[in-house]
Amino acid sequence: MRTLNVRHLGTISYDDGLALQAKLVEERRAGAIPDTLLLLEHPPVITLGVKTRRGPNHIVASDETLAGEGVTVHETGRGGDVTYHGPGQLVGYPILDLAPDRKDVHVYVRDIEEVLIRAAAAFGIDAKRVPGLTGVWVGPEGREEKLAAIGIRISRWITSHGFALNVSTNLDHFNLIVPCGIVDRRVTSLEKLLGRAVAMSEAERAVEQAFFALGWRVAA
Numbered sequence: 001m002r003t004l005n006v007r008h009l010g011t012i013s014y015d016d017g018l019a020l021q022a023k024l025v026e027e028r029r030a031g032a033i034p035d036t037l038l039l040l041e042h043p044p045v046i047t048l049g050v051k052t053r054r055g056p057n058h059i060v061a062s063d064e065t066l067a068g069e070g071v072t073v074h075e076t077g078r079g080g081d082v083t084y085h086g087p088g089q090l091v092g093y094p095i096l097d098l099a100p101d102r103k104d105v106h107v108y109v110r111d112i113e114e115v116l117i118r119a120a121a122a123f124g125i126d127a128k129r130v131p132g133l134t135g136v137w138v139g140p141e142g143r144e145e146k147l148a149a150i151g152i153r154i155s156r157w158i159t160s161h162g163f164a165l166n167v168s169t170n171l172d173h174f175n176l177i178v179p180c181g182i183v184d185r186r187v188t189s190l191e192k193l194l195g196r197a198v199a200m201s202e203a204e205r206a207v208e209q210a211f212f213a214l215g216w217r218v219a220a
Helices: 014-029 050-054 063-069 107-120 171-176 189-194 200-214
Strands: 001-009 035-041 045-050 070-075 082-085 089-095 128-130 134-137 145-155 160-165 217-218
Touching: 001 200, 014 035, 014 089, 014 160, 035 200, 045 063, 063 171, 082 128, 082 171, 089 200, 107 134, 107 145, 107 160, 107 200, 200 217
Parallel strands: 001 035, 001 217, 045 070
Antiparallel strands: 035 089, 045 082, 089 160, 128 134, 134 145, 145 160
16 A cells, blocks of 8 residues: 655645646656645636647636636646636645556546545535546436546656545636536535535545545555
């Protein structure tokens, strides 16, 4: 069982998050740090994945509306389409070395989904996968709502970027975009599903415990 070093960073800017990930990826590649999970929040930001380079970026709000809402826009090196990050959303950036025994991109994505499904289960929420769609969903077939988004980057089997779990997120901000380019599905949060306040520390603890599903031992 590998050790996973978890860092709780609070709220940091998206640019700072990118810079930190780049630094840690190189340190992980050099063996200077163990597998590491960053848990944090971002100020309101729309991020564009690599799919937006080949088609529409699915931002439906005007520049004026975005400025009025205090939402910035950033291109990224992760997979996927467009997504939103903001306060009340738990963002996880795993910096993991998948070599030598975990070198399978599809299995890695499914593993991250499993972590989020188990984290939701800790709150009594029956989350699931939807065939053909990445992420974690809740609700009846054909009308599922997205609880968590996933967008990863893997460089020489070192992972970065990761997942975003909606805890107490301002769901209205998702109306500024077509989340992940999926036009017929809505977005939800732990608080909306539970009808009560959820502390970010609760969600962080659930995610840490769920990482046992991936075979990591969370460092004390």
